[in-house]
Amino acid sequence: MPEDKTKTSIKQREWYKVLTMGMWNDHPLFCMILGICSSLAITNKMDNALAMGAGVTFCTVFGSLFVSLLRKVIPARVRMLAYMTIIATFVICTDRFLKAFFPPISLAMGPYVGLIITNCILMGRAEAFAIQKGPWLSVLDAIGCGVGYSAVLILMALVREPMGFGTLLGQTVMPKIWTNWVILTIAPGAFFLLGVYLWILRTLAKKTE
Amino acid sequence: MDSSNPLIIFLASIFTHNIALVYILGMCPFIVISKTYKSAVGMGAAVIFTVTLTAVINWPIYWLILVPLHSEILAFLVFIIVIAATVQLVEMIIEKFFPPLQASFGIFLPLITVNCIVLAVSLFMVLRNYNFVQTVTYSSGTAAGWSMAIIVMAAIKEKLGLIGDIPSGLRGPGITMIIAGIMALAFIGFAGIITL
Numbered sequence: 106m107p108e109d110k111t112k113t114s115i116k117q118r119e120w121y122k123v124l125t126m127g128m129w130n131d132h133p134l135f136c137m138i139l140g141i142c143s144s145l146a147i148t149n150k151m152d153n154a155l156a157m158g159a160g161v162t163f164c165t166v167f168g169s170l171f172v173s174l175l176r177k178v179i180p181a182r183v184r185m186l187a188y189m190t191i192i193a194t195f196v197i198c199t200d201r202f203l204k205a206f207f208p209p210i211s212l213a214m215g216p217y218v219g220l221i222i223t224n225c226i227l228m229g230r231a232e233a234f235a236i237q238k239g240p241w242l243s244v245l246d247a248i249g250c251g252v253g254y255s256a257v258l259i260l261m262a263l264v265r266e267p268m269g270f271g272t273l274l275g276q277t278v279m280p281k282i283w284t285n286w287v288i289l290t291i292a293p294g295a296f297f298l299l300g301v302y303l304w305i306l307r308t309l310a311k312k313t314e
Numbered sequence: 315m316d317s318s319n320p321l322i323i324f325l326a327s328i329f330t331h332n333i334a335l336v337y338i339l340g341m342c343p344f345i346v347i348s349k350t351y352k353s354a355v356g357m358g359a360a361v362i363f364t365v366t367l368t369a370v371i372n373w374p375i376y377w378l379i380l381v382p383l384h385s386e387i388l389a390f391l392v393f394i395i396v397i398a399a400t401v402q403l404v405e406m407i408i409e410k411f412f413p414p415l416q417a418s419f420g421i422f423l424p425l426i427t428v429n430c431i432v433l434a435v436s437l438f439m440v441l442r443n444y445n446f447v448q449t450v451t452y453s454s455g456t457a458a459g460w461s462m463a464i465i466v467m468a469a470i471k472e473k474l475g476l477i478g479d480i481p482s483g484l485r486g487p488g489i490t491m492i493i494a495g496i497m498a499l500a501f502i503g504f505a506g507i508i509t510l
Contacts, residue, residue, distance in 0.1 A: 140342075141338075141342060141345070142338055142342070145338040145341070146337060146338040146339070186395065186399075189395070189398055190391065190394075190395065193390050193391040193395075196390055197388075197390050197391065216441060219389075219390050219437050220339070220430050220434055220437070222394055222433060223429065223430040223432075223433050224430075288499075291336075291498075292335055292337075292495075292501075294495075295495075296491045296492070296494045296495030296498055297491070297492060297495040299491045300488050300489070300490075300491030300492040300495060303484075303487055303491060304483045304488045305483070306483075307482075307483040307484075307488060308482075308483030
C-alpha cells in the first residue's frame with residue numbers, strides 16, 4: 106500500500122512538477138519563445154548544439170542557485186544588474202572551459218558563447234523563479250529548463266547537420282547519392298525549420314488539451 | 315587590424331552581414347515587438363541609439379583599460395555592466411529632459427538590456443579588431459540593419475493580419491519564423507556584393 110501511494114503521488118510532488126515544468130508545459134523555446142538566437146545560429150553542427158546545450162544548462166543551474174542563495178540580500182532596484190553579474194561570471198567560466206578543452210568548438214561558436222549572458226532563458230528563470238524560491242527548487246527548475254532547451258537544440262541539429270552537410274558529429278551518414286541542402290546550414294533553413302517545429306508542436310499541444 | 319574602409323563596413327553590416335537575418339541575433343524582440351508597425355519603428359530607433367552608444371563606450375574601455383591590464387577575461391562582465399548602466403542612464407535622461415521621446419521609445423529601453431545584439435556588437439568589435447572609426451560605422455550599420463529588418467517584418471505581419479487565413483498552430487511565432495526565413499533568403503542575394 107505505501108508503495109502504491111508514492112507511485113500515485115509522485116506527480117503531485119512539488120519537485121517533480123518543478124522539474125518537468127521546463128521540459129514540457131513551460132518549455133522555454135516553444136511556449137515562451139525565449140532564447141531563440143543561439144538555438145538557430147549554432148545548430149547547424151551537432152557538436153556545437155551539444156556544447157551550447159551543456160553551456161546553457163550549466164549557466165542556468167549555477168546562475169539560479171546563486172540568485173536563489175542571495176535572494177534576501179539583492180535589493181529589488183538593482184536585481185537585474187545582480188542577475189547579469191552572476192550569470193556573466195558563469196558564462197566566462199564556460200567560455201574559458203571551451204577555449205581550453207575544445208578549441209575547435211570554441212572557434213566555431215565565436216561570440217555566441219558570450220551571448221549566453223543575454224539568453225533570455227537565464228534572466229527569465231532568475232526573475233520568474235529563483236528570486237522567490239529556495240535553492241533546491243531553483244536548481245531543479247533550472248535543470249528542467251536547461252534539459253528542455255538542449256533537447257530542442259539537439260532536435261534541430263539532428264535535421265540540419267545530416268541534411269545540410271551529410272554528416273553527424275563529423276561522421277558521414279548520408280549515402281553518396283545525397284545532395285547536401287546547403288540552405289539548411291545557413292540562416293533561412295534555421296528559420297524555416299524552427300517555424301515548422303513550432304507549427305507541429307503547437308498543433309499537437311492544442312489537440313492534447 | 316582589419317583595414318576595411320569604414321563605409322564598406324557600414325554597408326556590409328546593413329546588407330550582406332545583417333545581424334538579424336544572417337547572424338540570427340536579437341530574435342526575442344524581433345518576434346515579440348514586430349506585431350505593429352509603430353512599435354517596430356520605436357524599437358528600431360531605440361536600438362540604433364543604444365547600440366551605437368554602448369559600442370562607442372565599450373571600445374575605449376576594452377582597448378585602453380582591459381588590454382593594458384591583461385584582463386580581457388573580464389570583457390563579458392564589463393561589457394554587460396556598461397550596457398545595463400548606459401541603458402539605465404539614457405532612460406533617466408530621456409524621462410527628465412525629453413518627455414515626448416519617452417512616450418515614443420522610452421518603454422522599449424528596459425527591454426534592450428537583454429537584446430543580444432547590443433552585446434553581440436561589442437563582442438564582434440573585439441573579435442574583428444575594429445579601430446574606433448570602424449566601430450562607429452559597424453555599430454550604427456548593424457543597428458540600422460536590424461531596425462530595417464524588424465520594420466519590414468512588422469509591415470508584412472500587419473498586411474498578413476488583414477488576410478488572416480493562417481493555420482491556428484502557425485499563428486504568432488510560427489509564421490514569423492517562416493517570414494523571417496523568406497526574408498533571409500532574399501538577403502542571401504546581397505551576399506556577393508560586398509566581401510569583408
